[in-house]
Amino acid sequence: MLLSGFMSPVSSMPPWLRPFTMLIPMRHYIEIMRGCLLKGAGIDDLGQQLIALTVLGFGILAIFGRAISEATGVGLAVAREMTWGLVETFTQTCCGAVLSVGFKP
Numbered sequence: 001m002l003l004s005g006f007m008s009p010v011s012s013m014p015p016w017l018r019p020f021t022m023l024i025p026m027r028h029y030i031e032i033m034r035g036c037l038l039k040g041a042g043i044d045d046l047g048q049q050l051i052a053l054t055v056l057g058f059g060i061l062a063i064f065g066r067a068i069s070e071a072t073g074v075g076l077a078v079a080r081e082m083t084w085g086l087v088e089t090f091t092q093t094c095c096g097a098v099l100s101v102g103f104k105p
Contacts, residue, residue, distance in 0.1 A: 006030055025060070028053040 004026035010018055021027050028049045035041035
């Protein structure tokens, strides 16, 4: 949370620390929400943050799916099915939140 830019701007952090903040999904989410709520930004303005958040999300879900298959002893296909259920729920929640604040396409 400290490196996400929530408490202090990323621009005020030491230069050697700034690249590490790109690996924190909360940073991208905060920038998207600030753009939507405060600036009225559209998809074209927030495309880079959306792509970064999507890539990080799929990476985390891939690791999570592997961990589920190893921990439960089920096959990787079953773990992927469980993981995609989470993806579907997450996507519906995010789309509902974005539409409720008036995100301009």
